[in-house]
Amino acid sequence: MKLPGITAASTAAALAFTVLAPVPAQAAPKPVIQLLALNDLHGNLDAVPGAAGQVVTTDDAGQPANVQAGGLARMATLLKRAREGQNRSLTVAAGDMIGGSPLVSAAYHDEPAVDVLGEMGLAVSSVGNHEFDEGRDELQRMVRGGCHPVDGCAVDGEEYAGTPFPYLAANVVDTASGEPILPPYWIKDYDGVEVGFIGLVTRDVPSVVVQSGIAGLEFRDEVATIDRYAKELSRKGVKAIVTLIHEGGEKTSPAYDFDCDAQGPGTGVVGPIKAIAERASSAVDLIVTGHSHEAYVCSIPDPKGKPRLITQAASFGRTFTDIRFQINPDTGDVVRKSVTAANRIVALDTPEDPAIKSLVDTWHARSAEIADAPVGYISGDIPGRGSKDPEKPLGDLISDTQAEATGAQIAFLNPGGMRADLVYEAGGREGDGVVTYGESFQVQPFGNILVTMDLTGAQVLQVLREQYSGANAEFPRLLQLSGSLEYSVDESRKDSERILAETVRIDGAALDPSAVYRVAANTFLADGGNDFPTFKEGTDRVNNGVDLDAFVSYLKAHSSAKKPFAPPKADRVTFLGQPQRLL
Structure with missing residues (x-):
């Protein structure tokens, strides 16, 4: 039986057409890469207590809410969950993974943090400024291995093996050789799909670390460094390029899951990273940042006007960033429009990974006797790092301890x-209310020497003005001060004019520009750190012991179980008008 209208000839023609017609080529699948990114851990194996360990989220009613977060054993659980179904996943970091650490890690020169991060699968990290806290030689020992030259091995008979991941320092150059002191980049090969990682740190390291530790080093321009190594990777055939940079910015919302693009006009990130992102080579497809301890996901156009994400997770292990993108199999480059990122909170109700918890507990047991010793008593919380106010109660307390210790x-x-x-x-x-040595160490972990010096009244006033001028003009940096000093800030004025000279009082008396005052500061400030160069002009300089010792001695002398220390009022600086955000 023949169907109407279909003849043998027409059937043959149809068959011929079917055989000869080109079959559409199946598009090659686009490999998906996952990066799990963290930054600014500062050796915090555990959740940080108090406001410094909180993130801002929203409650069931959509209102802002502060929640505690953190702990590497919890993060390990969440990282494992995030990796499920992802066969090309990598954990990366943007610096300050060590340094400024609590006692459990710092007591062993941050070998515990490296140990735990290695077990968690950290694959690569840029250096941060705090990787230089103990100097260049100690950073290189951390990378290469070997026991500490003074304190020896953390565990008797076990030599420290070094970081199981590469630390990258593309813009940290030995001034004699002109070469980076650590590798500038690292290439990950995912079964033929290559991704290059350029790692670098803020060029402002000399203003935020003790100078003696970085002698003979040059910290070069970030954009020029990124451009140089993006070209080098491109010449090697690596087209998918990620920058890990320990530099960041400030955002317009405190939320841990801040998304610039979702917030509308007038929002986003400001500060050094914005200018870097706008100018750095368009060959870079993604910029993972750190340093400012903010959490954000923002799209900033590259020099060709093409959208490019910059991301950052919050500090202290409170969040991590889950980043995913596709690779074009024909070009090997990132499909830019496929890049997505979201910050994930490390909630305290997350089950702890048993293996990581056991490792953390092992390090705690080694330092417990020292860490758990009581040194003082307080009657309430004394906010410091977690305080949102420019003058912080803990800053007042620490400054008072240093004034008393040095005279x-x-x-x-x-x-x-x-x-x-x-x-x-x-x-x-x-x-409750007991301050342990470990808690004191967490507050003051650097072991800075206290320096006393002579400054004239005019120089003291200049120090106050430097809080709002020079490199501190864009993001003012309010120094914490002892109870003998008080002054007012007029927020209606600009830059250093905010400091009202006529309001400055020392021990209740007006500041005398020609008088000489004895001033104390830690070695970092005394060397002009944080862009306070006037401190370097101080004369008759004398070293007066360690800041942590001053803090512990003060608590022991001024508190007891029956009479605990009350939180300071933080009223030494009077603000006329709403103070802008200060660092």
């Missing part, structure tokens, strides 16, 4: 010199 009339503290809060609620078995 200085005035003591100054850089805001980055306090790393946590003092929390009333017990973190272990010590009891």
